Amino acid sequence: MWWSTANTAEKKQRPEKEQRQHSYMQLVHLYHADLYRYSCWICKNTDIAEDLVQDTYLRAWKSIDLLQNEASAKAWLFTILRHENARRFERKQFQYQEVEQDLLLDEHQVSPEQLYSQQQLLKQLESLEPEYSEPLILQLIGGFSGDEIAQLLSLNLNTVNTRLFRARKQLRDLLTDESARERKNG
Amino acid sequence: MDELEVRRRLLTDPYRLSAEQQEQLKQDPDSQQFHQDILQLDQQIRQLLSPPVPNTLEHSLLLQQHKYKQQQQKRFYQHLVALAASVAFLAGFALNWSFFLYGSQSLGENSLAHVYHEEPYMQQRMTALSLADVNLKLADFDAQLSASDYNVVFANYCNFRGSRSLHLVLDTEQGLMTVFVVPKENSLSFEAEFHDDKYQGRSIATHKAILVMVSDKAETLQRGEQQVLNSLQFKA
Incomplete structure (x- = not known):
């Protein structure tokens, strides 16, 4: 009958649509928190970070058909976020450096001493060259492997490994210096 | 693997250890301690960079996509209507034109x-x-x-x-x-x-x-x- 063919065509189409919707919801559910954290790190401002995550997901939805592999979804989203962030700077050249850094700190149930040491750590982390801190943050927040970071930053694996090594090494050196100085002062 | 190499590898990626590295860790308590130190520092950084995620974020991400989809759909129908109107206009025009050209039929x-x-x-x-x-x-x-x-x-x-x-x-x-x-x-x-x-x-x-x-x-x-x-x- 004439309607039966139309019906089957519709049936074929619907799962694809639903599939797309489903994978979008999965992407949101699984990765929004990590993306938000990473976004906070690169924006240094929670409001802008939230906007950036929104932009990222909108862009992701528009090109969700390009996502072939669920396993690479997280790295894909991080790449989009980095692009969107770059676009943000193309659009307007605002300086967000003035924004309070301790917005990043999780201030729940922290003693003053802990808060102090956390602030110290943050200061050290930010004193690292961005080329060193960037792979480290991706490894820590994104949980990416060396290969994935290399792909995200368009670097080769050896460079990424070297930078990861130097980032941790410098951080440890800075912290031991700090504690040594404190001991001396104290 | 000398000690320097062991430490270099642990500092590079303390999460994905090769079988060789795991074997080495088992035998060397110093390396174990070193590994633990790294993980602890990482954990501190991770806590540092974990501002509370707004509760509404997930919801608003879904909402925004929903709105976008509706907008697209609306735009699609608007285009469809515009297209239909153009076709109707052209058809009417052509019909008029043909009546004008071939007015006398018999x-x-x-x-x-x-x-x-x-x-x-x-x-x-x-x-x-x-x-x-x-x-x-x-x-x-x-x-x-x-x-x-x-x-x-x-x-x-x-x-x-x-x-x-x-x-x-x-x-x-x-x-x-x-x-x-x-x-x-x-x-x-x-x-x-x-x-x-x-x-x-x-x-x-x-x-x-x-x-x-x-x-x-x-x-x-x-x-x-x-x-x-x-x-x-x-x-x-």
Whole structure:
């Protein structure tokens, strides 16, 4: 009958649509928190970070058909976020450096001493060259492997490994210096 | 693997240890301690960089996508409506245009239109054409005119809505009469008799072509018809 063919065509189409919707919801559910954290790190401002995550997901939805592999979804989203962030700077050249850094700190149930040491750590982390801190943050927040970071930053694996090594090494050196100085002062 | 290499590897990636590294860790408590230190520092950094995620974020991400989808759908239908409107407009325009171009649909209307078109020039063309000239043109329709008691004063091809036809004006005793020789295959609807305020006409279908005769007097038409039928022969 004439309607039966139309019906089957519709049936074929619907799962694809639903599939797309489903994978979008999965992407949101699984990765929004990590993306938000990473976004906070690169924006240094929670409001802008939230906007950036929104932009990222909108862009992701528009090109969700390009996502072939669920396993690479997280790295894909991080790449989009980095692009969107770059676009943000193309659009307007605002300086967000003035924004309070301790917005990043999780201030729940922290003693003053802990808060102090956390602030110290943050200061050290930010004193690292961005080329060193960037792979480290991706490894820590994104949980990416060396290969994935290399792909995200368009670097080769050896460079990424070297930078990861130097980032941790410098951080440890800075912290031991700090504690040594404190001991001396104290 | 010397100690430096062990530490370098642990500092690079403390999460994805090779089998070799794991084996080495088991045997060396110092390395174990080093590994633990790294993980602890990482954990501190991770805590540091874990601002509370807004509760509404997940919801608003889903909402934004939903809105975007609806907007797209709306835009799609708007485009569809715009397209349909354009098509309707063009169709209407084309229809009007075709009515304008092919306003007269029937054989009679078409013939009268041709008569009116030539009418102003008829007064100047009262010289008779030679029978040979007329027959040359009639040959296209497999027809032949024999000598008769009227003169042909005008003979020219004309277009009857795509069909090449012959437009003849005869000067008979009773007055001027127009005769069209129209091929049988034409796109006009056949009309045996027709008239308007000034002219009247008759169509006769012969086995080869349609003869349409138009005159302003009924008498001319009646006598002329007989004369034409007598003198005009179609080849078999």
